[in-house]
Amino acid sequence: MPNGPATSGDHVRRLADGNQIPRLGLGVWQVPDGPGCENAVRWALELGYRHIDTAQAYGNEASVGRALRDSGVPREQVFLTTKFYPGRRDPQAEVEQSLRRLGVDQVDLYIVHWPQNGPTWAWPGLERARELGYARSIGISNFSASQLEQVIAIADSPPVINQVQFSPFEYRRRLLEECEGRGVALEAYSPLGTGRHLRNQTVAGIAQRASRTPAQVLLRWCLQRDTVVIPKSTHRERIEENAQIFDFSLSDEDLASLDQLDRTGGTAAARESKWW
Numbered sequence: 001m002p003n004g005p006a007t008s009g010d011h012v013r014r015l016a017d018g019n020q021i022p023r024l025g026l027g028v029w030q031v032p033d034g035p036g037c038e039n040a041v042r043w044a045l046e047l048g049y050r051h052i053d054t055a056q057a058y059g060n061e062a063s064v065g066r067a068l069r070d071s072g073v074p075r076e077q078v079f080l081t082t083k084f085y086p087g088r089r090d091p092q093a094e095v096e097q098s099l100r101r102l103g104v105d106q107v108d109l110y111i112v113h114w115p116q117n118g119p120t121w122a123w124p125g126l127e128r129a130r131e132l133g134y135a136r137s138i139g140i141s142n143f144s145a146s147q148l149e150q151v152i153a154i155a156d157s158p159p160v161i162n163q164v165q166f167s168p169f170e171y172r173r174r175l176l177e178e179c180e181g182r183g184v185a186l187e188a189y190s191p192l193g194t195g196r197h198l199r200n201q202t203v204a205g206i207a208q209r210a211s212r213t214p215a216q217v218l219l220r221w222c223l224q225r226d227t228v229v230i231p232k233s234t235h236r237e238r239i240e241e242n243a244q245i246f247d248f249s250l251s252d253e254d255l256a257s258l259d260q261l262d263r264t265g266g267t268a269a270a271r272e273s274k275w276w
């Protein structure tokens with residue numbers, strides 16, 4: 001697959017702990033456990049994706065693991081993320097359950113899903129999971145710049161990723177700068193606005209001029225803003241389309257027009273409203 005994702009060069013990012021993460025992954029939030037999830041993951045792996053993003057809260061780790069095994073792609077070639085559900089108390093015990101459901105010995109990335117009950121209490125458990133070899137890298141999600149700062153202050157092994165809602169419409173510029181300044185890669189979730197941003201006129205106009213699709217424009221913007229990006233789709237043709245983002249560039253002018261769509265004021269916050 002010449003234009004799709006791969007595992008070298010521009011397609012990967014080195015994390016502060018030395019591990020590498022593919023810059024494109026498949027997200028599986030809101031994909032029920034079962035054939036739909038297995039198909040999406042299997043298609044993505046067939047199409048060259050080497051990065052899957054799931055979570056304990058998604059309830060579909062078993063399907064992700066089944067599709068991974070059935071794909072025949074060697075385990076060490078696939079970057080697998082799961083997230084600690086912070087309604088529970090013990091990140092180590094919970095990752096042991098994740099590994100059992102996923103049918104793997106180790107995940108590549110284990111992250112605190114959101115900072116419920118404060119940003120720091122779960123971190124020692126994440127570090128333990130890493131020390132025990134259950135996770136190669138550890139990180140956080142939905143943490144603002146100041147919450148990241150608090151984790152770094154107590155960490156023996158600091159987070160290497162902050163996964164946050166990020167797109168031209170949620171261009172959290174100060175959060176991105178703070179993360180980069182601390183050696184933390186920003187991973188962009190909901191890069192298509194869970195589908196909502198695809199209908200925007202500015203995005204559509206740029207897509208038309210570039211002979212690309214709105215999804216490709218939004219995902220390419222994330223790459224050019226130096227983030228890792230994890231679009232979700234359960235349709236094979238869209239999974240394929242979303243991977244065709246390494247063979248074109250947006251001009252500085254197009255990037256600037258997309259930047260203007262930001263509704264967060266370039267915030268250092270991770271969310272405008274919380275669900276926890």
Ligand SMILES: NC(=O)c1ccc[n+]([C@@H]2O[C@H](COP(=O)([O-])OP(=O)(O)OC[C@H]3O[C@@H](n4cnc5c(N)ncnc54)[C@H](OP(=O)(O)O)[C@@H]3O)[C@@H](O)[C@H]2O)c1
Binds near residue numbers: 053192216241
């Ligand atoms: N850490 C967190 O708290 C958190 C929160 C939200 C999301 N995430 C992660 O980020 C991933 C992506 O975010 P998201 O699920 O909110 O949504 P998203 O990737 O922004 O958008 C997905 C939506 O767009 C549609 N879509 C995808 N590709 C398309 C294309 N090429 N053309 C037209 N429509 C397309 C999908 O429909 P179909 O599936 O029907 O194709 C789906 O409705 C999640 O799956 C999850 O892994 C993490």
